[in-house]
Amino acid sequence: MFKDFKLIAGRPVYIQVKDYMKHLIIKSALQGGQKLPSTRELSTLLKVSRNSIISAYESLEDDGFAYTVQGQGSYVSPGAGAGHGGPEAASWSMDWKERISGHALLAEELDIMKRGIRAEKGTISFTSIAPDESLFDLEHVRRAFLERMSVEGNVLLNYGYAKGYKPLIDYLRQYMEHKGVDMRGKDLLITNGFTEGFDIVLTALGKRHGAVICENPTHHTAVKNLKLHGFGIHGVTMERDGIHLGELKRALDEREYDCAYLVPSYHNPTGIVMSPEKRQGLMKLMQDYKVPVIEDGFNEELRYSGAHVAPLIAAAGGGNSVVYLGSFSKVLFPGLRVGWVLADQELIYYLESVKRARSIHTSTLDQSILYQYLLGGNLEKYLKKARLEYKRKYELTLACCKEHIPYASLSGDGGLHLFVTFAEGFNTRELLAACHGQGVIFTAGDIFFTDGTGQNTLRLGFSRVADEDIRRGIEIIGRTARQLMR
Amino acid sequence: MFKDFKLIAGRPVYIQVKDYMKHLIIKSALQGGQKLPSTRELSTLLKVSRNSIISAYESLEDDGFAYTVQGQGSYVSPGAGAGHGGPEAASWSMDWKERISGHALLAEELDIMKRGIRAEKGTISFTSIAPDESLFDLEHVRRAFLERMSVEGNVLLNYGYAKGYKPLIDYLRQYMEHKGVDMRGKDLLITNGFTEGFDIVLTALGKRHGAVICENPTHHTAVKNLKLHGFGIHGVTMERDGIHLGELKRALDEREYDCAYLVPSYHNPTGIVMSPEKRQGLMKLMQDYKVPVIEDGFNEELRYSGAHVAPLIAAAGGGNSVVYLGSFSKVLFPGLRVGWVLADQELIYYLESVKRARSIHTSTLDQSILYQYLLGGNLEKYLKKARLEYKRKYELTLACCKEHIPYASLSGDGGLHLFVTFAEGFNTRELLAACHGQGVIFTAGDIFFTDGTGQNTLRLGFSRVADEDIRRGIEIIGRTARQLMR
Numbered sequence: 001m002f003k004d005f006k007l008i009a010g011r012p013v014y015i016q017v018k019d020y021m022k023h024l025i026i027k028s029a030l031q032g033g034q035k036l037p038s039t040r041e042l043s044t045l046l047k048v049s050r051n052s053i054i055s056a057y058e059s060l061e062d063d064g065f066a067y068t069v070q071g072q073g074s075y076v077s078p079g080a081g082a083g084h085g086g087p088e089a090a091s092w093s094m095d096w097k098e099r100i101s102g103h104a105l106l107a108e109e110l111d112i113m114k115r116g117i118r119a120e121k122g123t124i125s126f127t128s129i130a131p132d133e134s135l136f137d138l139e140h141v142r143r144a145f146l147e148r149m150s151v152e153g154n155v156l157l158n159y160g161y162a163k164g165y166k167p168l169i170d171y172l173r174q175y176m177e178h179k180g181v182d183m184r185g186k187d188l189l190i191t192n193g194f195t196e197g198f199d200i201v202l203t204a205l206g207k208r209h210g211a212v213i214c215e216n217p218t219h220h221t222a223v224k225n226l227k228l229h230g231f232g233i234h235g236v237t238m239e240r241d242g243i244h245l246g247e248l249k250r251a252l253d254e255r256e257y258d259c260a261y262l263v264p265s266y267h268n269p270t271g272i273v274m275s276p277e278k279r280q281g282l283m284k285l286m287q288d289y290k291v292p293v294i295e296d297g298f299n300e301e302l303r304y305s306g307a308h309v310a311p312l313i314a315a316a317g318g319g320n321s322v323v324y325l326g327s328f329s330k331v332l333f334p335g336l337r338v339g340w341v342l343a344d345q346e347l348i349y350y351l352e353s354v355k356r357a358r359s360i361h362t363s364t365l366d367q368s369i370l371y372q373y374l375l376g377g378n379l380e381k382y383l384k385k386a387r388l389e390y391k392r393k394y395e396l397t398l399a400c401c402k403e404h405i406p407y408a409s410l411s412g413d414g415g416l417h418l419f420v421t422f423a424e425g426f427n428t429r430e431l432l433a434a435c436h437g438q439g440v441i442f443t444a445g446d447i448f449f450t451d452g453t454g455q456n457t458l459r460l461g462f463s464r465v466a467d468e469d470i471r472r473g474i475e476i477i478g479r480t481a482r483q484l485m486r
Numbered sequence: 487m488f489k490d491f492k493l494i495a496g497r498p499v500y501i502q503v504k505d506y507m508k509h510l511i512i513k514s515a516l517q518g519g520q521k522l523p524s525t526r527e528l529s530t531l532l533k534v535s536r537n538s539i540i541s542a543y544e545s546l547e548d549d550g551f552a553y554t555v556q557g558q559g560s561y562v563s564p565g566a567g568a569g570h571g572g573p574e575a576a577s578w579s580m581d582w583k584e585r586i587s588g589h590a591l592l593a594e595e596l597d598i599m600k601r602g603i604r605a606e607k608g609t610i611s612f613t614s615i616a617p618d619e620s621l622f623d624l625e626h627v628r629r630a631f632l633e634r635m636s637v638e639g640n641v642l643l644n645y646g647y648a649k650g651y652k653p654l655i656d657y658l659r660q661y662m663e664h665k666g667v668d669m670r671g672k673d674l675l676i677t678n679g680f681t682e683g684f685d686i687v688l689t690a691l692g693k694r695h696g697a698v699i700c701e702n703p704t705h706h707t708a709v710k711n712l713k714l715h716g717f718g719i720h721g722v723t724m725e726r727d728g729i730h731l732g733e734l735k736r737a738l739d740e741r742e743y744d745c746a747y748l749v750p751s752y753h754n755p756t757g758i759v760m761s762p763e764k765r766q767g768l769m770k771l772m773q774d775y776k777v778p779v780i781e782d783g784f785n786e787e788l789r790y791s792g793a794h795v796a797p798l799i800a801a802a803g804g805g806n807s808v809v810y811l812g813s814f815s816k817v818l819f820p821g822l823r824v825g826w827v828l829a830d831q832e833l834i835y836y837l838e839s840v841k842r843a844r845s846i847h848t849s850t851l852d853q854s855i856l857y858q859y860l861l862g863g864n865l866e867k868y869l870k871k872a873r874l875e876y877k878r879k880y881e882l883t884l885a886c887c888k889e890h891i892p893y894a895s896l897s898g899d900g901g902l903h904l905f906v907t908f909a910e911g912f913n914t915r916e917l918l919a920a921c922h923g924q925g926v927i928f929t930a931g932d933i934f935f936t937d938g939t940g941q942n943t944l945r946l947g948f949s950r951v952a953d954e955d956i957r958r959g960i961e962i963i964g965r966t967a968r969q970l971m972r
Contacts, residue, residue, distance in 0.1 A: 012863035019664055026666045059866055062873070064794035077793035079762050081666065090769035091803035094778060096833040099744075104690035108839040113648070133640035141643065142635055149628055154619035157627065157819035162599070178505055180512045180567070192678060192845040199844055204590035221843075228843055258585075276565055283576035292580060307563040308550035317577035333643035335850040347582040353594040357707075357714055358685055359678040363849040364821040377498035380545055387548070 001029060002037075002045040013048050014055035018063075020046075021056065025065050025081050032078035036066060103228060110224040117432070117441050124473035126442040129268070129416045129461040130334055135386050137378065141333070144372035145365075156364045162356035163348075164190025164340070165367035171374055172326070172340050179300075180314035181324075187345035189352055190362050192337040194298055194327040195221060200354045201294060201323055201341060202229040205258060213251060214261040215243050217448030217457070219268040219296065222261055231258065235450030238267070240411065242274030245281050252289045259323075260286060263296040264312055265303075269448045269459040270419040271412030276309055283315045293322045299330035301383060304391040304414045313342065320344035328370070330416060332382065336366040390416060390463060397462040397470055404478025406485065408456075416463035419445070422456040422481065429455065434480045440473045487515060488523075488531040499534050500541035504549075506532075507542065511551050511567050518564035522552060589714060596710040603918070603927050610959035612928040615754070615902045615947040616820055621872050623864065627819070630858035631851075642850045648842035649834075650676025650826070651853035657860055658812070662828055665786075666800035667810075673831035675838055676848050678823040680784055680813040681707060686840050687780060687809055687827060688715040691744060699737060700747040701729050703934030703943070705754040705782065708747055717744065721936030724753070726897065728760030731767050738775040745809075746772060749782040750798055751789075755934045755945040756905040757898030762795055769801045779808045785816035787869060790877040790900045799828065806830035814856070816902060818868065822852040876902060876949060883948040883956055890964025892971060894942075902949035905931070908942040908967065915941065920966045926959045 005020050007013065024030045036042070039057065043050040057074045060066040065080045108114065119125040148156060163169065169188050177183050191197035202225060212226050216235020226233050234251055237244040242264065262282075264274040274282070286293055295312045303309075313322040320343070327339035341351060355361070373379065397418055401410055405420060412418035422428065428444045435441065445457025462470055491506050493499065510516045522528070525543065529536040543560045546552040551566045594600065605611040634642060649655065655674050663669050677683035688711060698712050702721020712719050720737055723730040728750065748768075750760040760768070772779055781798045789795075799808040806829070813825035827837060841847070859865065883904055887896055891906060898904035908914065914930045921927065931943025948956055 011861050015863040015866055018866075019660070022664045026664060059870075062866075062870060064789055064792060067793075080794045090766070090773040090801060091805035092773045092776070093804075093806045093830075094776065096806065096830050096836075099692050099694075099778070100833075100836050101690055101692040104836040104840050107843045108836050111839040111842060113842060114839065130645050133644040136640050136643050138635060138639040138643070141639070142632070145631055146628065149624060153624040153627070154622050155821075157622050157624070157821040158619040159616050159820040174505070178508045178512060192849075195843070196845040204587055206585050206587040208585070225843060280576070287576040287578045290578070290580065292585070303550055306550060307553075308566045315576060318579075319577040320579045320582065334645040334846075335641075335643040337845065337847070337849045344579075344582050347586075350582075350586050350590040350594050353597040353600065354590050356597060356599060357593045357681070357711060359682040359823065359845070360820075361823070363678075363823045363852045365852060365855070366849045369851070375497050377501040380501055380504075380548075384548060 002042070005046045007048070014052040014059065017042075017046060017048060017052055017056035018059045021060055022063070022065055025076050028081045030076050030081075032076050032080055034076045035072075036074040036076065038073055107228060110227060112220060112447060117436060119441055122439060124440045124465065124469045126440075126460040126462065126465060126473060128464050129330065129459075130464060131330060131332070131386070131416070132389070132463050135382075135389060136333065137382055140373055140376065140378040140382075141369060144369045144376065144378070148368040148372050156368050160361045160364040160367070162361045163352050164188070164362060165364055165371060168338075168367045168371040171371055172342075175374075176313075176324070176326070176342055180310040181342070182314075182318050184318060185320060185345055186342060187348035189341045189348050189355060190367060191339045191341060191355065192359060192362050193329055193334075193339040194296065194325050195225070196358070197325045197339045197341045198222060198294070198296075199225055200351050200358065201325070202226065202231070204347070204350050204354050207231070207258060209256040209258050211255065211257050212259055212261055213248070213257045213291070214450065215263065215267060216450045217269055217445065217454055218261070218450065219263060219298075220447045222296065223448075223450060226261065233450045238270050238272060240272065242267075242272055242278045243282065245278065245285065248282070249285055252285065252291065257291050259292045259294055261294045261296065262312065263298065265297065265300045265309065266413065266415035268298070269417065269443070269445060271415045271417055273306075273309060273413040279309070279312060279315050283312060286321065295322055295324045297324055297326045299415055301328070301331045302387070302390065302415045304387055304394060320347075323347065328379075331386070332370075332379065336370055338362060338366050338370050393462045393465075393467070393470065394418075396467060397460060397474070400471055400474035401460070404475050406478065406481055417459050417461040420458050420460065421445075424456060426456045426481070426485065428458040431458070431477070431481055431484060434484065435477055438476050438480065440476045442477065488528070491532045493534070500538040500545065503528075503532060503534060503538055503542035504545045507546055508549070508551055511562055514567045516562050516567075518562050518566055520562045521558075522560040522562065524559055593714060596713060598706065598933060603922055605927055608925060610926045610951065610955045612926075612946040612948065612951060612959060614950050615816065615945075616950060617816060617818070617872070617902070618875070618949050621868075621875060622819065623868055626859055626862065626864040626868075627855060630855045630862065630864070634854040634858050642854050646847045646850040646853075648847045649838050650674070650848060651850055651857060654824075654853045654857040657857055658826055658828075661860075662799075662810070662812070666796040667828070668800075668804050670804060671806060671831055672828060673834035675827045675834050675841060676853060677825045677827060677841065678845060678848050679815055679820075679825040680782065680811050681711070682844070683811045683813075683825045683827045684708060684780070684782075685711055686837050686844065687811070688712065688717070690833070690836050690840050693717070693744060695742040695744050697741065697743050698745055698747055699734070699743045699777070700936065701749065701753060702936045703755055703931065703940055704747070704936065705749060705784075706933045708782065709934075709936060712747065719936045724756050724758060726758065728753075728758055728764045729768065731764065731771065734768070735771055738771065738777065743777050745778045745780055747780045747782065748798065749784065751783065751786045751795065752899065752901035754784070755903065755929070755931060757901050757903055759795060759899040765795070765798060765801050769798060772807065781808055781810045783810055783812045785901055787814070787817040788873065788876065788901045790873055790880060806833075809833065814865075817872070818856075818865065822856055824848060824852050824856050879948045879951075879953070879956065880904075882953060883946060883960065886957055886960035887946070890961050892964065892967055903945050903947040906944050906946065907931075910942060912942040912967070912971065914944040917944070917963070917967055917970060920970065921963055924962050924966065926962045928963065
């Protein structure tokens with residue numbers, strides 16, 4: 001015994017000794033009532049200072065694994081090792097697969113992270129549309145944290161409110177007002193990013209007609225969550241300037257929908273920004289057919305050129321028919337799981353209770369860091385830098401696509417990705433397989449389509465790909481596509 | 487115009503100027519195409535440096551709210567103000583209440599935060615069982631953050647994994663192994679605290695019989711979530727050393743249950759720690775009737791005396807029938823929304839997909855801070871201090887109850903609260919109303935009961951109440967109870 005003790009760095013020695021002894025007690029290598037080696041003995045055996053052993057024994061007592069007998073030494077607490085698969089233990093196994101709900105089975109089936117190709121080292125991957133972490137300004141995040149901690153550290157680390165961190169809520173209210181939103185009668189709820197916000201809204205939305213209308217293609221996570229909530233999904237064709245209004249009207253004439261899910265700016269996956277005119281026309285239709293809108297504002301901030309375009313919730317003026325889901329994930333730090341729902345205050349009142357039942361509240365630390373970072377004007381500084389870099393990569397990717405890829409059409413007005421459509425009949429899954437063999441991967445577009453089409457499309461995320469890899473990767477994709485076309 | 491501009495502290499002046507101008511543009515006080523005041527003019531009007539105005543105009547351009555004409559100055563972008571409730575706007579309102587789902591209505595109805603008494607300033611409140619934030623050691627949290635940020639800040643701020651932050655997962659695996667858990671065939675998922683973990687497990691658990699068995703009384707959040715998931719709930723009476731095994735057996739003979747939800751240590755609300763013998767007997771029953779167990783280990787660490795008691799999942803040995811939900815919320819920092827689910831690896835595989843669909847992943851910053859804090863041995867240091875303080879308050883509260891409160895029985899082996907039961911027929915809601923009038927509040931116990939009983943019980947959370955308030959508050963509760971008994 002005591003031969004297999006090994007020290008690791010970065011952890012107090014006495015705790016490593018305690019853990020080691022606990023382990024022996026748990027495994028019943030040291031029995032209840034048994035005397036532990038004297039601190040001097042153990043210090044020699046484990047080759048650590050005697051003080052460490054003394055502290056370790058104290059800590060074992062604190063945890064109820066040992067006790068001291070005055071003048072005699074330390075002993076293992078009776079029953080401390082109990083419960084561990086001994087003879088008494090009630091050890092039986094069941095087949096969990098049989099017990100899994102349909103919801104969980106579907107969640108797994110629709111989990112593309114478990115289906116996608118894993119990028120081996122050296123692969124040129126266009127699959128990610130996450131921000132380029134080398135652009136992160138850690139120093140300001142660090143300062144924001146230290147600032148909030150010094151102001152109200154105790155408060156930040158204790159329970160917060162389901163609705164969110166008040167200073168951040170107030171900041172975001174003003175932030176949205178500056179996007180042209182009429183805030184009267186509206187309220188705001190902080191969530192663990194867009195995904196939780198969307199999930200909570202769908203949970204709170206009663207199923208009257210059991211169907212949702214959206215763009216086709218659209219954000220696959222949204223499609224997944226709509227399916228998980230049992231909604232039928234009807235996708236409407238995208239045109240160069242956004243959703244096809246004529247087709248939308250025909251669809252609305254055909255049947256009723258519980259709501260519309262729309263991504264008006266830097267639409268995922270097409271990267272299209274809906275024109276102001278179309279936004280007005282769209283909102284008029286929604287009004288005529290009384291269909292509420294869930295607006296996904298996920299990376300509105302990634303504008304590289306052109307005038308500011310107001311979100312749909314601004315076009316709705318004093319109305320309450322738009323539920324806006326905001327997030328800085330794509331623009332700032334996805335690691336900070338903070339998003340928000342801006343909507344009618346009565347709806348938010350109910351969403352707050354759903355949120356509380358789901359996760360009590362969003363990390364106060366994340367919220368307070370984001371708040372302090374935004375208040376200090378760091379978003380503007382960061383966006384200035386990020387937009388320049390992403391715009392450069394965007395233009396490089398665009399140029400490479402035009403030079404190398406035999407596409408039928410190409411879209412993307414900004415954001416962190418481009419969307420490529422090949423001639424009918426071309427299959428991007430075959431293209432992906434062929435490119436993967438050459439160390440290049442991208443996202444086959446079919447996963448974004450609501451009607452099983454899109455086999456001739458693909459999405460290229462460029463935010464995390466180095467310039468030379470963008471050139472080489474796209475050249476390979478283009479060449480391979482040509483070969484497949486022959 | 488420009489008269490109502492006011493500067494606030496802590497935010498760059500140029501951004502405040504930009505926000506102000508944005509506001510005027512949005513409100514159409516400045517029209518599209520209109521020339522903005524020269525930087526010199528505006529600097530005089532707003533009484534801020536000209537450089538701030540210059541930066542503000544640049545930033546307005548970056549955001550697409552303005553454009554420059556060489557040699558002439560800055561102009562408002564056409565349409566930048568559009569979308570805001572103008573004539574074109576499609577502004578209509580709907581009655582969201584009509585659209586709310588039954589789930590959301592129930593979540594609101596069961597939301598005790600919206601039902602409970604708000605404690606006015608100066609009220610002595612025994613309602614909280616959150617930790618005492620004055621015990622938090624902010625310095626080590628600060629260091630843990632800075633340490634992780636310097637090691638891998640970029641990684642922490644970008645997307646993480648649904649399963650959790652690898653170093654924390656590995657740490658917790660070992661942590662649970664040291665509680666006597668046989669980790670073979672088991673896996674671990676990080677969640678946004680206990681609540682999300684429980685919600686995800688219930689989501690993944692197929693409804694075969696539609697019923698769950700638990701202790702009566704039990705954790706009200708658990709009751710709420712079980713109801714929200716549509717499970718019938720059968721509560722089994724608590725004895726001084728835990729759940730009544732005879733009654734449990736009779737209940738299991740009567741019908742089948744999908745699972746059991748149990749809080750074996752510092753049970754909420756009774757504060758009872760189930761005896762090792764009872765744990766064995768309980769697990770034997772669960773095995774005989776093949777009922778999987780969801781174990782809530784929520785504040786196991788708050789042991790003030792006695793030997794270490796292994797969790798049920800340890801008693802299950804190599805079996806996979808126990809799903810353990812862990813959290814440091816009550817012990818460490820509730821603000822860090824981090825909990826974990828330890829269970830059969832196949833089950834975790836599905837829970838991971840449900841988690842991803844719910845919230846992508848838990849805040850990486852929270853996870854990494856917690857990991858670094860734990861690795862550094864700060865939990866042990868903190869617990870040493872916290873246990874001393876809580877034990878002191880626990881004993882004070884116990885003494886005060888014995889001196890003043892005419893209870894029928896009293897329970898609480900540790901943790902942050904005591905549970906008081908009065909004679910049958912006594913009503914703690916009346917007591918609460920009477921005490922509230924005297925500036926003292928507590929939690930009426932009926933909310934913890936699964937069968938509508940418990941009107942004669944109450945929970946006293948003492949963790950955040952000052953010593954003299956504990957004395958005064960309990961004296962008032964006792965006196966008032968006596969008066970009501972006459």
